[in-house]
Amino acid sequence: MLHKDNCHARGTMGGAQHAEAAIRVERLAMAFGEGQARRTIIEDLSLTVAPGEFLCIVGASGCGKTTLLRLLAGLARPTEGRIDFHGRPVNGPSRERAIVFQDYGRALLPWRTVGGNIALALETCKVPRAEHAGRVKQLAETMGLSHAVNHYPSQLSGGMQQRVQIARCLAQSPSLLLMDEPFGALDAITRQGLQDEVARLAQVHGTTVVFITHDLEEAIYLGDRVVVLAANPGRILRDIPVDVLRPRHQLTTREDPRFLALRHEVFGLLEGH
Amino acid sequence: MAQKWLGAVIPIAMLAAWEALWHIDAMRMESLSRPWDVGQALFHGLTGGELLIATAETFQAALLGFAIAAVIGLAVGVVLGLLPWLESVAGPSIDAMRPVPSVALIPLTLMIFGFGVRMEAAVVAFACLWPILIVTISAVRSIDSALLNVARVLEMTTYERMVKIILPAALGRIAVGLQLALAISLVVAVTVEIVLNPRGLGHGMMSAQQAMRFDQMYAQLLWIGVVGWGLSYGSQTLLDKWSPARRAKEPS
Numbered sequence: 001m002l003h004k005d006n007c008h009a010r011g012t013m014g015g016a017q018h019a020e021a022a023i024r025v026e027r028l029a030m031a032f033g034e035g036q037a038r039r040t041i042i043e044d045l046s047l048t049v050a051p052g053e054f055l056c057i058v059g060a061s062g063c064g065k066t067t068l069l070r071l072l073a074g075l076a077r078p079t080e081g082r083i084d085f086h087g088r089p090v091n092g093p094s095r096e097r098a099i100v101f102q103d104y105g106r107a108l109l110p111w112r113t114v115g116g117n118i119a120l121a122l123e124t125c126k127v128p129r130a131e132h133a134g135r136v137k138q139l140a141e142t143m144g145l146s147h148a149v150n151h152y153p154s155q156l157s158g159g160m161q162q163r164v165q166i167a168r169c170l171a172q173s174p175s176l177l178l179m180d181e182p183f184g185a186l187d188a189i190t191r192q193g194l195q196d197e198v199a200r201l202a203q204v205h206g207t208t209v210v211f212i213t214h215d216l217e218e219a220i221y222l223g224d225r226v227v228v229l230a231a232n233p234g235r236i237l238r239d240i241p242v243d244v245l246r247p248r249h250q251l252t253t254r255e256d257p258r259f260l261a262l263r264h265e266v267f268g269l270l271e272g273h
Numbered sequence: 274m275a276q277k278w279l280g281a282v283i284p285i286a287m288l289a290a291w292e293a294l295w296h297i298d299a300m301r302m303e304s305l306s307r308p309w310d311v312g313q314a315l316f317h318g319l320t321g322g323e324l325l326i327a328t329a330e331t332f333q334a335a336l337l338g339f340a341i342a343a344v345i346g347l348a349v350g351v352v353l354g355l356l357p358w359l360e361s362v363a364g365p366s367i368d369a370m371r372p373v374p375s376v377a378l379i380p381l382t383l384m385i386f387g388f389g390v391r392m393e394a395a396v397v398a399f400a401c402l403w404p405i406l407i408v409t410i411s412a413v414r415s416i417d418s419a420l421l422n423v424a425r426v427l428e429m430t431t432y433e434r435m436v437k438i439i440l441p442a443a444l445g446r447i448a449v450g451l452q453l454a455l456a457i458s459l460v461v462a463v464t465v466e467i468v469l470n471p472r473g474l475g476h477g478m479m480s481a482q483q484a485m486r487f488d489q490m491y492a493q494l495l496w497i498g499v500v501g502w503g504l505s506y507g508s509q510t511l512l513d514k515w516s517p518a519r520r521a522k523e524p525s
Binding site: 073075092093094095097098099101103106107109111120121123124125172 | 417419420425426427428429433437438441
């Protein structure tokens with residue numbers, strides 16, 4: 001489905017490197033401003049993400065969640081420390097690392113249809129033009145957008161717009177999907193539907209996902225691991241593996257005693273800070 | 274339906290009053306031709322072809338100047354919009370040159386180009402450049418950073434970024450600047466012709482006035498009004514039809 005051959009060279013990784021981390025963050029620090037006004041957003045943060053892992057990051061506002069994601073995407077440069085992606089340092093944005101922005105309304109091209117927005121990634125990935133129509137159709141189908149391919153983003157609901165953005169990210173055949181509170185602005189029903197779809201897609205394609213949210217239930221429901229951040233300055237408070245079986249179910253998983261125990265644990269951590 | 278024609282009430286009433294004045298001996302003025310005579314002069318001008326030739330001459334200079342200004346204004350505007358530091362370098366010079374009345378350049382352009390279309394187009398281009406440049410800079414500057422991030426994450430080349438993101442995103446606002454400049458182009462072209470360039474509608478009006486053919490002068494004045502209205506109506510129609518912002522809002 002993701003046609004890895006077309007876009008980015010995941011294939012260049014040797015078999016021996018496969019055991020290596022997808023992301024290795026070492027002693028990361030990020031500060032803005034100078035002198036008196038200098039504010040440390042992230043301090044001494046180290047983290048590894050395994051290939052194919054679904055990592056959720058939760059934390060109160062001001063803990064540097066979004067900044068961390070921007071750093072992982074290569075949209076910002078850290079003040080100190082380093083980030084390696086499959087053994088290579090991150091020096092800037094790359095099509096291998098797709099990012100789903102929280103503000104879907106601003107991240108879509110209003111003058112392009114849904115199909116055109118999805119095709120944007122195909123165009124820049126140099127996918128042959130003859131394949132575009134088929135790929136767009138397929139991606140639209142995957143994200144439940146088939147009936148809306150010729151609509152403009154302004155004609156769609158928020159949930160549908162976010163589906164378009166995810167479809168565009170999938171079109172760039174990423175090996176890492178970065179998601180910045182992607183469902184924060186959506187209603188509960190829409191959010192649950194999209195949660196299950198993203199979980200399924202990530203599992204089917206073996207895509208590594210770093211998912212940021214302020215909703216701790218969402219983090220536990222989706223994640224293989226939940227990293228809890230503390231604020232001012234942002235740092236890792238706890239790194240918790242989620243030992244809840246997959247596939248998960250919106251109703252039964254959320255009633256699972258293990259899920260509830262984790263929920264209590266994370267809630268307590270966030271409460272204390 | 275009836276409301277559509279309400280706008281015609283004032284022009285018709287004024288024409289009637291004007292015609293009526295002519296019939297009162299005490300109110301008659303030689304310099305104020307009869308509407309009937311003006312209409313006849315307009316008819317003869319159009320059927321005789323002189324008015325159409327003069328219109329073509331004026332449009333040639335106006336559109337040439339506009340095109341030059343559009344090419345320079347868009348190119349420089351996009352670059353300055355994308356590079357804030359370059360705008361800090363060029364900004365003060367732009368602010369210093371912008372208030373110079375375009376007509377004040379007539380002596381200089383006359384010296385360089387002599388009489389004719391090139392000199393007129395140069396003055397028009399100078400007048401049209403500023404609105405296009407200023408609007409383009411601000412349009413590019415106000416493009417949502419989220420869209421620019423999309424371009425970065427997709428590793429777009431400079432060309433792709435320009436064609437797929439920046440120009441379409443800024444086009445709606447740039448079009449407004451272009452429309453404004455188009456209206457200015459006609460005004461400035463006619464002005465240059467009235468002041469000294471021996472061609473086009475402006476010169477025709479001056480000749481008619483000096484020959485005491487006031488009916489012809491009014492006919493040309495009326496015609497310039499019609500042409501100017503046509504130009505702005507045409508550009509507005511074009512804008513409505515092609516504006517990407519408008520397209521996005523259309524129900525499909």
